[in-house]
Amino acid sequence: DTAVSQTPKYLVTQMGNDKSIKCEQNLGHDTMYWYKQDSKKFLKIMFSYNNKELIINETVPNRFSPKSPDKAHLNLHINSLELGDSAVYFCASSQGTGRYNGYTFGSGTRLTVV
C-alpha cells in the first residue's frame, strides 16, 4: 500500500502545453504539500493545504494552480509550460505541521519540458 502516490512518474511535454500531476495519500493526514526539486536537488515548497484550505502559497508563477478536492488529494495543474519548469515535483503529507511524525513524501514526478 503506497502511502503517498503521485501520477504520472514521468512527464515529457512540449513548451506551451498544459499538464496536471495528481497526488493521493491514504495516511489520513490533514495537510498536503507540493515541493519542487531542481537539478541541484534543492527542495523548495510551492503550496500547502490543510483540510482543503490553501495555507502556503510561495512565490510561484500564476501558471501553477493547485487544487485539493478533499483531504486525501492534492493536484497540481501547470499552464503554458516553460523550459524552466523542468524539475522533479514531490507531493507530501503530514498530520498537522508534521512536527511529530514528519512529512511523508511521494516518489516524485519528473517533468521534462522540451
Next chain:
Amino acid sequence: QQQVKQSPQSLIVQKGGISIINCAYENTAFDYFPWYQQFPGKGPALLIAIRPDVSEKKEGRFTISFNKSAKQFSLHIMDSQPGDSATYFCAASSSNDYKLSFGAGTTVTVRA
C-alpha cells in the same frame, strides 16, 4: 533566500568511517530540526529530528548534535555503510508553521 545553510555539498567516506554534515540557521524562531534521507528516484524520508531543549539525539548509527547558541546542528553517521549512500537534507521549522525549510542537501557516498 535559503533559511538553512548546509555543508558540505558532497562527501565520500570509507566503509566504517564517520560522515559529518553541518547546518546553520539564522531564524531564532526555528524550534524543530529534522533530517531527511533521499535515495535516487525516491522521495525524502524522515531520518531523525531534534528540538532545541536537548543538545544531542541518537538513533542507531545516526546522531544529531545541536548547538543553540551557535545556531548550528549536525548529523553524524557512525560506522558508515554502503547502504547509507544517499542525499541528506537538514531542515527547520517554527511552531505552528506549516513550512519546512530545507538545506541544499549533501550527497554522501560510502565506498566499500
